Amino acid sequence: MGNRRNNRKVWFFAVSSILLGITFCLSSCTTSKENNSNSLVIKEQGSFMVGGTKTTETDTFDLDSALKPQGQTFHGDHAYAFYQIPEEAHKLPLVFLHGAGQSKKTWETTPDGREGFQNIFLRRKFSVYLLDQPRRGDAGKSSVEVTIKPTADEQFWFTQFRLGNYPYYFPNVQFPKDTTSLEQFFRQMTPNTGSFDAGVISDAVSALFNKIGDGVLVTHSQGGGPGWMTAIKNDKVKAIVAYEPYSVFMFPEGELPQPINSTGLFGALSGVEIPLADFEKLTRMPIVIYYGDNIAKEPTKVWNMDHWRSGLQMARLWAAAINKHGGDASVVHLPELGIKGNTHFPFSDLNNVEVADALSKWLKDKGLDK
Amino acid sequence: MGNRRNNRKVWFFAVSSILLGITFCLSSCTTSKENNSNSLVIKEQGSFMVGGTKTTETDTFDLDSALKPQGQTFHGDHAYAFYQIPEEAHKLPLVFLHGAGQSKKTWETTPDGREGFQNIFLRRKFSVYLLDQPRRGDAGKSSVEVTIKPTADEQFWFTQFRLGNYPYYFPNVQFPKDTTSLEQFFRQMTPNTGSFDAGVISDAVSALFNKIGDGVLVTHSQGGGPGWMTAIKNDKVKAIVAYEPYSVFMFPEGELPQPINSTGLFGALSGVEIPLADFEKLTRMPIVIYYGDNIAKEPTKVWNMDHWRSGLQMARLWAAAINKHGGDASVVHLPELGIKGNTHFPFSDLNNVEVADALSKWLKDKGLDK
Numbered sequence: 001m002g003n004r005r006n007n008r009k010v011w012f013f014a015v016s017s018i019l020l021g022i023t024f025c026l027s028s029c030t031t032s033k034e035n036n037s038n039s040l041v042i043k044e045q046g047s048f049m050v051g052g053t054k055t056t057e058t059d060t061f062d063l064d065s066a067l068k069p070q071g072q073t074f075h076g077d078h079a080y081a082f083y084q085i086p087e088e089a090h091k092l093p094l095v096f097l098h099g100a101g102q103s104k105k106t107w108e109t110t111p112d113g114r115e116g117f118q119n120i121f122l123r124r125k126f127s128v129y130l131l132d133q134p135r136r137g138d139a140g141k142s143s144v145e146v147t148i149k150p151t152a153d154e155q156f157w158f159t160q161f162r163l164g165n166y167p168y169y170f171p172n173v174q175f176p177k178d179t180t181s182l183e184q185f186f187r188q189m190t191p192n193t194g195s196f197d198a199g200v201i202s203d204a205v206s207a208l209f210n211k212i213g214d215g216v217l218v219t220h221s222q223g224g225g226p227g228w229m230t231a232i233k234n235d236k237v238k239a240i241v242a243y244e245p246y247s248v249f250m251f252p253e254g255e256l257p258q259p260i261n262s263t264g265l266f267g268a269l270s271g272v273e274i275p276l277a278d279f280e281k282l283t284r285m286p287i288v289i290y291y292g293d294n295i296a297k298e299p300t301k302v303w304n305m306d307h308w309r310s311g312l313q314m315a316r317l318w319a320a321a322i323n324k325h326g327g328d329a330s331v332v333h334l335p336e337l338g339i340k341g342n343t344h345f346p347f348s349d350l351n352n353v354e355v356a357d358a359l360s361k362w363l364k365d366k367g368l369d370k
Numbered sequence: 371m372g373n374r375r376n377n378r379k380v381w382f383f384a385v386s387s388i389l390l391g392i393t394f395c396l397s398s399c400t401t402s403k404e405n406n407s408n409s410l411v412i413k414e415q416g417s418f419m420v421g422g423t424k425t426t427e428t429d430t431f432d433l434d435s436a437l438k439p440q441g442q443t444f445h446g447d448h449a450y451a452f453y454q455i456p457e458e459a460h461k462l463p464l465v466f467l468h469g470a471g472q473s474k475k476t477w478e479t480t481p482d483g484r485e486g487f488q489n490i491f492l493r494r495k496f497s498v499y500l501l502d503q504p505r506r507g508d509a510g511k512s513s514v515e516v517t518i519k520p521t522a523d524e525q526f527w528f529t530q531f532r533l534g535n536y537p538y539y540f541p542n543v544q545f546p547k548d549t550t551s552l553e554q555f556f557r558q559m560t561p562n563t564g565s566f567d568a569g570v571i572s573d574a575v576s577a578l579f580n581k582i583g584d585g586v587l588v589t590h591s592q593g594g595g596p597g598w599m600t601a602i603k604n605d606k607v608k609a610i611v612a613y614e615p616y617s618v619f620m621f622p623e624g625e626l627p628q629p630i631n632s633t634g635l636f637g638a639l640s641g642v643e644i645p646l647a648d649f650e651k652l653t654r655m656p657i658v659i660y661y662g663d664n665i666a667k668e669p670t671k672v673w674n675m676d677h678w679r680s681g682l683q684m685a686r687l688w689a690a691a692i693n694k695h696g697g698d699a700s701v702v703h704l705p706e707l708g709i710k711g712n713t714h715f716p717f718s719d720l721n722n723v724e725v726a727d728a729l730s731k732w733l734k735d736k737g738l739d740k
Contacts, residue, residue, distance in 0.1 A: 054553075066536075082478070148564075
């Protein structure tokens with residue numbers, strides 16, 4: 001009897017002590033995790049140049065006349081990519097291509113110092129590739145000559161990018177109204193170091209996909225055109241997300257819609273005809289296009305609101321053509337989701353987490369976050 | 371007796387089980403640590419523009435003529451900074467300023483795909499700030515006009531930067547000899563979007579130190595001059611590390627050494643006179659200057675080796691002047707430490723970990739890694 005009682009004691013002590021030990025372990029493990037909860041855990045990060053051209057001057061290089069071009073080479077028209085791969089990353093990375101006058105900075109810290117899509121989607125376990133397109137930013141070597149003049153145009157951009165109608169902000173705008181944020185916004189523009197060439201850009205972005213494999217291409221504004229062209233050139237583009245694309249919507253020969261008149265400062269918006277075989281390549285992948293707020297529903301003389309009215313309208317015609325040919329394209333006007341006040345830069349606006357949530361849901365719905 | 375035996379058993383089981391549990395805990399903790407040992411744990415990362423100028427055109431901005439400059443502003447001549455702060459970071463961050471024709475890319479992934487000083491010093495718990503100087507890279511908005519012509523000059527740079535004497539690599543060179551690495555090296559150059567101006571650059575870098583506080587400034591090549599000027603302008607520069615500075619060595623009025631003749635393609639090297647009061651500001655902080663290998667000891671007609679001979683010799687005269695005035699400057703010719711074969715880019719050469727170790731030791735010796 002005494003022995004059995006003691007044996008029971010033995011097992012009680014033994015089992016409870018093991019549980020005590022395990023509990024101690026688990027608590028210590030979770031504690032260390034909680035301490036790091038705000039930190040980014042980056043499995044790998046780095047940068048590289050990709051794509052581009054090489055030219056060689058005639059004659060032979062002479063080491064003693066090394067300042068003469070003879071026989072020397074020039075590499076240019078490549079893209080620059082900075083990438084970060086988080087631990088336990090989803091299979092498909094997000095490749096970010098900026099818009100006109102912008103660089104990869106556009107996806108980084110917002111003008112008022114919050115996290116941009118770079119950090120937001122790293123935290124959501126996506127690998128991110130941020131590009132400077134050929135002839136922009138750190139990818140500045142251009143095969144064509146350019147003259148860059150300092151041009152006072154920031155009040156134009158304030159208006160064109162729908163912060164408001166300078167000097168007035170739109171009442172519901174999701175842009176911070178302090179001068180420091182506006183200054184950051186103006187300073188983050190950076191000039192072309194060679195003429196904009198969608199063919200050159202899409203060649204370099206296609207070369208990037210050849211290097212990294214399948215991925216999702218996220219474009220902004222002027223990046224939209226090179227984005228479609230990249231997807232036509234390279235079937236490793238498995239989906240396209242386009243924020244406020246403008247000016248280059250491609251339709252099959254014979255299916256071009258009428259130009260859309262606009263009081264926007266660039267006038268009427270026309271589509272572009274491409275061969276049906278190329279157009280059909282855009283029906284291979286899911287595509288979503290997002291537009292922000294303060295875009296006119298009917299023609300108006302408020303030129304910025306009317307400029308983007310024509311863009312949104314052309315985007316809807318384009319998506320209808322894609323879907324008619326068996327594709328999967330949708331146009332989301334964010335206010336229709338109840339996401340109000342966005343400028344031309346929804347991904348860095350004050351509500352960019354809400355904007356990111358909409359994208360996360362779309363990526364999940366399309367099975368792109370495996 | 372039986373009871374005492376059983377009690378001993380009880381305690382044996384209990385204690386051994388606790389040890390078992392704790393062992394299980396520790397092993398699982400260290401395992402998870404080991405799994406992450408190659409990952410970077412970033413407490414905070416982001417980017418911003420800093421410093422710069424603002425100009426405003428005359429007359430009043432007219433919203434209906436928004437493509438005309440009247441009344442519009444232009445922000446330019448700022449620097450771009452991308453920063454990463456690791457967990458448990460040392461007190462002083464490292465601020466990296468690139469050299470001629472380079473951008474912040476120079477400190478990132480090496481031409482052959484290894485980790486550069488950005489990652490190496492993040493792993494060593496230093497916060498890092500990588501700059502694009504004003505009128506370069508993502509900080510492209512310049513207050514002065516520029517024309518950029520594609521110029522075939524890469525065989526010159528191959529030689530000037532001491533990879534070798536084109537097409538021959540130096541026998542002991544620490545640069546990878548495959549064509550892909552050389553192509554990455556050529557493509558990572560990027561042009562000025564406005565004339566190089568050491569005053570403009572040092573103003574922006576000084577503004578960065580005003581924003582972030584005390585730090586260590588790490589410069590390369592042409593960045594050396596703006597680096598000294600930043601330290602003269604801002605006492606938050608607590609130390610300077612200069613890799614292969616050239617062309618701007620500042621001496622007190624009346625203490626200028628004779629120019630140093632050189633067969634280098636830029637000819638003789640002269641110092642620059644500055645007021646004694648400014649020079650003395652450079653005696654407030656520890657300074658180390660590093661030069662790589664394949665630099666001539668005696669005058670030679672091999673122009674790249676002779677160009678850097680004059681730089682190294684002037685650096686030694688300069689350090690002697692700093693120390694004579696009570697400062698703490700040292701010039702390290704890496705081969706004298708047994709670190710051989712380095713090019714003009716020791717921080718990205720094949721042995722850049724060894725080069726980083728030398729810097730880590732210096733930072734520790736000077737108490738800069740607290």
